Amino acid sequence: MNTPATSPRASSTPPPVDGQLVLADGQVFEGELFGAIVPIATGEVVFNTAMTGYQEVITDPSYAGQIITFTTPHIGNYGINATDFESVGTFCRGVVVRELARRRSNHRAQADLGALLFERGVPGIAGIDTRRLTRVIRDTGAIPGAFGTASEAELLAAARAEPGTDGVDLxxxxxxxxxxxxxxxxxxxxxxxxxxxxxxxxxxxxxxxxxxxxxxxxxxxxxxxxxxxxxxxxxxxxxxxxxxxxxxxxxxxxxxxxxxxxxxxxxxxxxxxxxxxxxxxxxxxxxxxxxxxxxxxxxxxxxxxxxxxxxxxxxxxxxxxxxxxxxxxxxxxxxxxxxxxxxxxxxxxxxxxxxxxxxxxxxxxxxxxxxxxxxxxxxxxx
The missing domain is CATH 3.40.50.880 (Class I glutamine amidotransferase (GATase) domain)
Structure with a gap:
């Protein structure tokens, strides 16, 4: 896993579309999909409290099988670059943010976060009340979830079918x-x-x-x-x-x-x-x-x-x-x-x-x- 990561491309990405995040207990969060737009993405929903380092988090293999919720409300503001990859790729199932930065303001940036997720096939959803979602996870524990363009019923069924990280060799x-x-x-x-x-x-x-x-x-x-x-x-x-x-x-x-x-x-x-x-x-x-x-x-x-x-x-x-x-x-x-x-x-x-x-x-x-x-x-x- 020491092969250098390819430089992220600043290519155009699909415009955001409406989507939903549905937890296995039936709770629904509405937002806008970005990155790789898919009908259904599933995983164990967890929250991360780091205020910086979103690229390193997303490329950390330890997040395999999980959907990462960032508690910091503004994500993507300094873009991404080839140097800050922590592995050859992205292993998380998805990314949840409150507000996605559409512009990047850092001289090291080579592309934006949406471009990285689009290029690597990772779905994301923005506009989510991550404060409320984090409180849910904190009170009930990490919980399977699903998000995408599919119907609420389809997403709920997928979330309930998601095994999470228990009993799986990741x-x-x-x-x-x-x-x-x-x-x-x-x-x-x-x-x-x-x-x-x-x-x-x-x-x-x-x-x-x-x-x-x-x-x-x-x-x-x-x-x-x-x-x-x-x-x-x-x-x-x-x-x-x-x-x-x-x-x-x-x-x-x-x-x-x-x-x-x-x-x-x-x-x-x-x-x-x-x-x-x-x-x-x-x-x-x-x-x-x-x-x-x-x-x-x-x-x-x-x-x-x-x-x-x-x-x-x-x-x-x-x-x-x-x-x-x-x-x-x-x-x-x-x-x-x-x-x-x-x-x-x-x-x-x-x-x-x-x-x-x-x-x-x-x-x-x-x-x-x-x-x-x-x-x-x-x-x-x-």
């Missing part, structure tokens, strides 16, 4: 089909990091490359294949959906525990937790945005973090050998774990922060330190 739909390598940005570093791609964003790979050569492998790669590369560390990336639907990844991680340092984020955090013996749970409406407050239980400092997930590790099921290191201050959900016995740690948030704050960037250095300490211990025991 990782297979976003992982890289062929492995690739990113050379180290530090010419002095001799480290080799194997990154398991469950839906990895580009800036994560760039962040890892500051500390060594990064070999990205597909989600289904076995532990034997990874360990045969003799890595200094293994990174477990972000990704979409239900971690219980990726038992192959949990198995591979389990077989690597104690043999190599491991660092996981987002879905990778959940998969590591399951490999260590914990269970996963689905949150009512998840954490989606660049302003989530997280407390580091080791330093007692509060960090603002970028997040996107609907599932989490059930802290009550963590074995005694695993310590919880971070907690979400909004709902007390487990945000980080560490086990010194297995030389592994993980966090629920995105430390690479695209988009978002850089409060958690230190975690990459902690991973580098863990790899170095493990290598020293291994050398001393040889």
């Amino acid at each position: 990782v297979r739909t976003v992982t890289t089909p062929v492995g690739y390598t990113i050379e180290s940005l530090d010419p002095q570093s001799q480290r080799t990091i194997v990154a398991m791609d469950f839906g990895m964003k580009r800036n994560i790979a760039r962040s890892l490359a500051r500390y060594g050569r990064v070999e990205v492998v597909s989600a289904g790669t076995t532990a034997a294949d990874i360990l045969a590369r003799d890595p200094d560390g293994v990174f477990l990336s972000n990704g979409p959906g239900d971690p219980a639907m990726a038992p192959y990844a949990v198995e591979a991680i389990s077989e690597m525990l104690g043999k190599v340092p491991i660092f996981g984020i987002c879905l990778g955090h959940q998969l590591l937790g399951m490999a260590l013996g914990a269970s996963s749970i689905k949150l009512p409406f998840g954490h989606h945005g660049a302003n989530q407050p997280v407390k580091n239980l080791i330093t007692n400092r509060v960090e603002i973090a970028s997040q996107n997930h609907n599932f989490a590790i059930d802290a009550a099921t963590l074995p005694s050998s695993v310590a919880m290191t971070h907690v979400n201050l909004n709902d007390d959900v487990c945000q980080g774990i560490r086990t010194m016995d297995a030389h592994a740690f993980s966090v629920q948030h995105h430390p690479e922060a695209n988009p978002g704050p850089h409060d958690a960037d230190y975690l990459f250095q902690e991973f580098a330190d863990l790899m170095d300490a493990f290598a020293s211990t291994k050398k001393a025991g040889a």
Whole structure:
């Protein structure tokens, strides 16, 4: 998934047409369709509270299977460009906004948001009361929905037939089909990091490359294949959906525990937790945005973090050998774990922060330190 994205074209897009968003519970929201105009688009409707970074959000593979509602009322005002893609494409099912900017005002812009969605086949709907919609999701939880040009009855039937992200292996739909390598940005570093791609964003790979050569492998790669590369560390990336639907990844991680340092984020955090013996749970409406407050239980400092997930590790099921290191201050959900016995740690948030704050960037250095300490211990025991 490291192939450069093609430059977005500033081609003309179809004029907006009237449409409806219908939730599975029967609630209807009227608006104007833009982007790819389709009869019916379905997905699990979630809300994202980031104030900027809509292009990075839309191109984040973690949103596979979901319709993204932006709580910021004005979306598209600074356009889009080829540099800010976080993957080779767009994996979300649709985009919902209050007001779509028809003009862009940024010197980096190469096209507008509507052009991007049209070119990539992603439907969008504007003019929606996103404040009301967000309150619905917050009160009832993430809910299947459908929008498009079809009739209200057809959209309701489609919304009720939409399975959402429960019990679906979405990782297979976003992982890289062929492995690739990113050379180290530090010419002095001799480290080799194997990154398991469950839906990895580009800036994560760039962040890892500051500390060594990064070999990205597909989600289904076995532990034997990874360990045969003799890595200094293994990174477990972000990704979409239900971690219980990726038992192959949990198995591979389990077989690597104690043999190599491991660092996981987002879905990778959940998969590591399951490999260590914990269970996963689905949150009512998840954490989606660049302003989530997280407390580091080791330093007692509060960090603002970028997040996107609907599932989490059930802290009550963590074995005694695993310590919880971070907690979400909004709902007390487990945000980080560490086990010194297995030389592994993980966090629920995105430390690479695209988009978002850089409060958690230190975690990459902690991973580098863990790899170095493990290598020293291994050398001393040889």
